[in-house]
Amino acid sequence: MKKLLILPLLLLGATAFSQGLKLNDLEYFEETGVNVLAFNNQYNGMFCDEKTAGIELVQRGERIVTGGGVRLMNTPEQWDIYPDLLSRTVNREDQSVALAFEYPGYDFRFRMEVKARGTGFVMSVTLDEPLPAALAGKAGLNLEFFPASYFGKTLLVDGKAMILPRYPAGETSMHPVGEKITQFFGLSTFDDRGRNEFIVPAPFATGHKFVLAPEDQDLRVSISSGSELNLFDGRNLAQNGTFVVRTFLPAGKTGKVVEWDVQPSFDPSWVREPNIGISQIGYTPAQKKVAVLELDRNDPVAAEAKVIRIDGDGASVATVFPVSEWGIFFNRYNYATVDFSAIREPGLYCLEYKGVRTNPFPVDKDVYAGTWHTTMDVWLPVQMDHMEVNEGYRIWHGRSHMDDALQAPVNYEQQDGYRQGPVTNTKYASYEHIPGLAVGAWYDAGDFDIQAGTVIGLTSQFATLWEDFHLDRDQTYIDQQTQFVDIHRPDGVPDVIQQVEHGVLNLNAQVENIGFVAQGIVQGTMHQYHHLGDAVTITDGLVYDPSLPPYVARGVRSGTRDDRFAFTGNGNNPAGQMSTIAALAAAARVLKPFNPALAERSLNNAVQLWNENYQAADPARNAGAGGGWGMAVDGRIQAAIQLWRTTGEKKYRDFFEPLVLAQLKPQEPAQNAGRRRAGQAAARDVEVPMADLGAPMFVGGFIRQADVTTALSLYDEMDDAFRAEVRKAVPLYAQSLKAQVGNNPYGVPVGGRFWGGNEQVITWAYNNYLVWKRFPDLVDPEDVLAGLNFLYGCHPYSNVSFVTSVGVNTKKVAYGNNRADYTVIPGGIVPGLLVLAPDIFENKDDYPFLWGENECCTRTVPSFVSLSLACEEVAASLK
Ligand SMILES: [Ca+2]
Numbered sequence: 001m002k003k004l005l006i007l008p009l010l011l012l013g014a015t016a017f018s019q020g021l022k023l024n025d026l027e028y029f030e031e032t033g034v035n036v037l038a039f040n041n042q043y044n045g046m047f048c049d050e051k052t053a054g055i056e057l058v059q060r061g062e063r064i065v066t067g068g069g070v071r072l073m074n075t076p077e078q079w080d081i082y083p084d085l086l087s088r089t090v091n092r093e094d095q096s097v098a099l100a101f102e103y104p105g106y107d108f109r110f111r112m113e114v115k116a117r118g119t120g121f122v123m124s125v126t127l128d129e130p131l132p133a134a135l136a137g138k139a140g141l142n143l144e145f146f147p148a149s150y151f152g153k154t155l156l157v158d159g160k161a162m163i164l165p166r167y168p169a170g171e172t173s174m175h176p177v178g179e180k181i182t183q184f185f186g187l188s189t190f191d192d193r194g195r196n197e198f199i200v201p202a203p204f205a206t207g208h209k210f211v212l213a214p215e216d217q218d219l220r221v222s223i224s225s226g227s228e229l230n231l232f233d234g235r236n237l238a239q240n241g242t243f244v245v246r247t248f249l250p251a252g253k254t255g256k257v258v259e260w261d262v263q264p265s266f267d268p269s270w271v272r273e274p275n276i277g278i279s280q281i282g283y284t285p286a287q288k289k290v291a292v293l294e295l296d297r298n299d300p301v302a303a304e305a306k307v308i309r310i311d312g313d314g315a316s317v318a319t320v321f322p323v324s325e326w327g328i329f330f331n332r333y334n335y336a337t338v339d340f341s342a343i344r345e346p347g348l349y350c351l352e353y354k355g356v357r358t359n360p361f362p363v364d365k366d367v368y369a370g371t372w373h374t375t376m377d378v379w380l381p382v383q384m385d386h387m388e389v390n391e392g393y394r395i396w397h398g399r400s401h402m403d404d405a406l407q408a409p410v411n412y413e414q415q416d417g418y419r420q421g422p423v424t425n426t427k428y429a430s431y432e433h434i435p436g437l438a439v440g441a442w443y444d445a446g447d448f449d450i451q452a453g454t455v456i457g458l459t460s461q462f463a464t465l466w467e468d469f470h471l472d473r474d475q476t477y478i479d480q481q482t483q484f485v486d487i488h489r490p491d492g493v494p495d496v497i498q499q500v501e502h503g504v505l506n507l508n509a510q511v512e513n514i515g516f517v518a519q520g521i522v523q524g525t526m527h528q529y530h531h532l533g534d535a536v537t538i539t540d541g542l543v544y545d546p547s548l549p550p551y552v553a554r555g556v557r558s559g560t561r562d563d564r565f566a567f568t569g570n571g572n573n574p575a576g577q578m579s580t581i582a583a584l585a586a587a588a589r590v591l592k593p594f595n596p597a598l599a600e601r602s603l604n605n606a607v608q609l610w611n612e613n614y615q616a617a618d619p620a621r622n623a624g625a626g627g628g629w630g631m632a633v634d635g636r637i638q639a640a641i642q643l644w645r646t647t648g649e650k651k652y653r654d655f656f657e658p659l660v661l662a663q664l665k666p667q668e669p670a671q672n673a674g675r676r677r678a679g680q681a682a683a684r685d686v687e688v689p690m691a692d693l694g695a696p697m698f699v700g701g702f703i704r705q706a707d708v709t710t711a712l713s714l715y716d717e718m719d720d721a722f723r724a725e726v727r728k729a730v731p732l733y734a735q736s737l738k739a740q741v742g743n744n745p746y747g748v749p750v751g752g753r754f755w756g757g758n759e760q761v762i763t764w765a766y767n768n769y770l771v772w773k774r775f776p777d778l779v780d781p782e783d784v785l786a787g788l789n790f791l792y793g794c795h796p797y798s799n800v801s802f803v804t805s806v807g808v809n810t811k812k813v814a815y816g817n818n819r820a821d822y823t824v825i826p827g828g829i830v831p832g833l834l835v836l837a838p839d840i841f842e843n844k845d846d847y848p849f850l851w852g853e854n855e856c857c858t859r860t861v862p863s864f865v866s867l868s869l870a871c872e873e874v875a876a877s878l879k
């Protein structure tokens with residue numbers, strides 16, 4: 001690892017003696033323990049307001065304030081409109097950032113300034129033209145505080161003592177919908193039950209000086225103004241709402257119309273407590289054990305750390321290990337490592353550095369055994385759509401979405417990236433009921449849509465898990481006849497086989513009723529989409545009948561149009577069918593001994609789709625048809641491999657073999673948009689590109705990942721000539737895996753702009769395993785374990801386990817459908833570390849609503865389970 005030689009003394013000189021807020025090289029204001037960001041992070045057109053944009057305050061290492069700016073609502077929700085940033089000018093002479101904005105639909109332009117003043121700052125709004133009349137009483141200067149940070153804290157309003165509410169019980173009033181500022185996509189987050197009205201929250205405090213949390217140095221912020229300050233609680237409208245400090249812009253005035261003086265909590269002697277990165281599941285005696293210390297740049301690195309064994313009688317034995325300084329990574333913190341691999345005696349240990357002690361962790365030969373059980377036994381069953389899911393005395397949810405789906409209307413677009421083109425590509429008319437869909441599949445993530453990629457991917461990967469690892473664990477009762485699941489209750493059938501069934505039941509239903517797998521089957525209104533709680537209550541479970549009045553049911557039909565929409569714009573893309581074919585064919589193979597009828601049905605559908613589509617699916621004829629990741633992978637390869645494995649027919653092998661071999665040749669890397677999710681590429685540029693994290697996703701001249709892993713997966717089944725070609729390609733591929741780590745102290749590809757990077761770490765570590773399994777000399781097996789060690793706590797920001805409920809210190813909140821209760825669904829894998837501009841790592845563990853940090857995605861399950869099983873195997877091999 002390359003060390004950045006930066007002298008601690010110089011750094012000490014640079015910041016510790018600074019007086020007042022100053023703009024730094026990354027264009028935000030900085031003083032010890034305080035960072036003020038003025039639109040370094042901007043709003044995202046895909047997910048709208050993510051609570052990661054505008055004027056923000058990071059105080060003593062925590063981002064406690066966000067969303068500063070002029071907004072048109074008292075308490076903006078995620079899908080409320082925000083202004084376009086026209087210009088951002090950094091003025092170093094007077095230590096200010098000047099900003100210009102407009103709300104294009106409202107003919108409203110304004111300027112803002114954020115300017116350092118002593119140890120605090122002033123933020124102001126200037127109007128060159130008076131406020132448009134339609135925005136009087138609506139436009140205001142807002143600043144949002146994360147409520148969870150302030151649970152149990154107090155407030156002074158012009159000196160009057162108050163308690164910040166733990167739960168909202170503020171007052172609201174109803175207004176006619178004509179007064180409402182239209183939300184994004186023209187949709188509404190509010191179900192007004194046909195009354196054409198909307199809710200306006202009232203302030204719970206009003207004054208000229210607010211001091212939040214005067215008792216707490218970490219959280220104290222004071223705001224004062226000559227204008228009236230109001231304090232709103234956004235949670236009256238939305239559980240992810242914030243405390244909003246707000247001044248309404250005056251009507252009929254120009255010039256500087258609002259000015260606030262904001263004083264953060266400043267202490268020049270403050271030093272961030274070290275974050276000691278350890279694996280929360282512990283270590284095997286034989287594996288490498290390296291803790292990573294994430295340190296304040298003003299905190300001189302100590303020479304030693306202690307590893308302390310904790311015995312049953314409470315006695316402890318300490319062993320001293322040297323600390324190696326690694327240097328600065330990604331600007332913000334200094335890093336050091338402690339290699340305590342010499343600890344080999346089984347037992348309980350903790351690590352102590354400069355008086356900070358970690359929680360205990362085990363050292364034992366079986367620490368990796370079964371760490372995936374919570375994920376497969378609990379988290380995954382809870383994600384099963386169209387089923388009632390019981391666990392002990394609790395029912396997680398009822399049989400959801402029994403009303404199937406409606407054909408999504410043509411020329412229609414809605415939240416979460418769903419759009420239907422000018423045609424349906426099906427035999428159905430817009431809004432027509434599509435029968436037979438209330439079976440199988442999983443909720444996509446913290447929301448409840450069925451995403452094609454997730455259902456197809458899980459079905460394929462679970463089939464692979466069965467074949468590669470013979471995963472015969474049975475701890476779940478799954479009955480498709482009565483659509484009932486019981487957790488912690490064996491039923492004699494391996495759970496992974498039942499999950500394959502659950503996938504193909506839905507895939508077959510879609511292929512047979514729609515003709516292909518729809519891009520998504522998703523809630524058709526915004527107020528259903530943001531649903532929290534039991535999915536059985538999102539719809540009425542009755543098929544929509546337009547001849548009945550709304551909110552009236554008759555028998556099994558209902559006049560309430562609450563059924564999901566099937567988005568079928570992808571139906572004219574033959575390449576898009578290939579992953580469905582692969583999943584159906586793989587499932588047919590593994591299901592044959594368990595459910596021969598379903599296996600045969602799946603294979604018939606796969607063969608039919610192949611025959612209809614494989615010629616038209618040639619990538620040469622379908623530019624850009626390789627999926628949303630910017631990589632032009634020929635989907636026909638996987639489809640043909642799975643059809644060959646299932647049928648043994650030579651024609652499939654003859655099809656894929658030359659294609660796989662051709663792709664083993666080194667080629668130019670595909671154009672890649674930083675691995676952003678589809679649609680996010682449209683987000684505005686950020687100051688520090690991903691590559692600065694030291695994790696280049698694609699290295700010039702190296703082979704693309706997918707191609708070699710496909711060849712590796714075939715290695716044992718193919719002849720000597722094929723294997724010889726693979727052997728030639730693998731060394732370069734192994735090098736590219738190493739190169740992807742880049743230059744960071746954690747030894748894995750750290751990343752995560754827009755979305756936490758755990759999935760890329762999992763994929764990278766598992767690809768190391770695929771090489772190691774057949775070419776053990778080419779890959780360090782510790783690189784396989786390093787992926788899980790990162791997930792389990794050896795990562796920046798904190799040392800919490802990113803797998804909920806697994807490990808000693810694990811996530812307390814996650815963005816599941818129970819997030820309103822500030823809890824988790826056990827066994828989920830959160831996205832993890834989010835990298836906010838310019839240099840801020842974050843994974844909040846008190847506020848669950850930041851999806852980029854905390855939303856457990858269903859598609860992560862099989863890759864995480866695969867890596868876990870790989871780590872069991874690797875750990876057992878180390879002596
Ligand atoms: Ca989704």
Ligand SMILES: [Ca+2]
Pocket residue numbers: 474475476477478490491492493494495498
């Ligand atoms: Ca079972």
Ligand SMILES: [Ca+2]
Pocket residue numbers: 403539540541542543544558560561562563
């Ligand atoms: Ca319905």
